[in-house]
Amino acid sequence: MIKPAKLLVGSNNRGKLREYAELLRGIHFELTTLSGLGITEEVEESGSNLKQNAIRKATAYAKLSGLTTMADDSGLEVDALGGEPGPLSRRYAGDNVSDKERNDYLLAKLRNIPWEKRTARFRAVIAIATPDGKVKTAEGVCEGIIAFDSKGAGGFGYDPIFYLPELDKRMAELSLAEKNKISHRAKAAQKARRILERLAKQ
Numbered sequence: 001m002i003k004p005a006k007l008l009v010g011s012n013n014r015g016k017l018r019e020y021a022e023l024l025r026g027i028h029f030e031l032t033t034l035s036g037l038g039i040t041e042e043v044e045e046s047g048s049n050l051k052q053n054a055i056r057k058a059t060a061y062a063k064l065s066g067l068t069t070m071a072d073d074s075g076l077e078v079d080a081l082g083g084e085p086g087p088l089s090r091r092y093a094g095d096n097v098s099d100k101e102r103n104d105y106l107l108a109k110l111r112n113i114p115w116e117k118r119t120a121r122f123r124a125v126i127a128i129a130t131p132d133g134k135v136k137t138a139e140g141v142c143e144g145i146i147a148f149d150s151k152g153a154g155g156f157g158y159d160p161i162f163y164l165p166e167l168d169k170r171m172a173e174l175s176l177a178e179k180n181k182i183s184h185r186a187k188a189a190q191k192a193r194r195i196l197e198r199l200a201k202q
């Protein structure tokens, strides 16, 4: 049997890597990571939106590694904050800030906002780039509400403050398998899987 080609998942975020290992299970690629290849370069997220940043990361890492590469940019959009933090989600509240401190910062900003105005969504854009410079993207969205406090120990980032009305649970209260059925990343990954399956056949 022919050995499957390698697919680089271009992220150092352990939460994302855990999710992608499950979301891409069974795909006709052997998954590898930046740390697995010894790539330490950081690609600056200097684009003005998630799609531009995902494309920047995927194309840069595909060039560096010589492998088909998938990278995502994702973020939280809070309606009461005009869509913030959006592409700045990771650095919201500053560099070297823990997830808990970032969540507390966001909760403090929304202190006087009533429940019905706390609507928000997670958005993920995945870019898949080949070393010859071709790139395709896939997007996924997950709607919810920013709760008044933190709850749950699963997931990462803003998951403890992201309430899912249909499940009456925070994202951080879901198991990995449950999050991977409904999340923004799961929806984008379903589309990415189809793109990757076409690439694997070429």
Ligand code: IMP
Binding pocket: 013, 045, 072, 073, 074, 075, 076, 089, 090, 122, 155, 156, 157, 158, 159, 183, 185
């Ligand atoms: P980046 O995509 O690595 O730039 O980071 C996006 C940031 O958005 C993460 O560091 C988290 O703070 C947040 N984020 C993205 N996806 C999720 C998620 O699934 N759960 C919670 N927070 C997320």
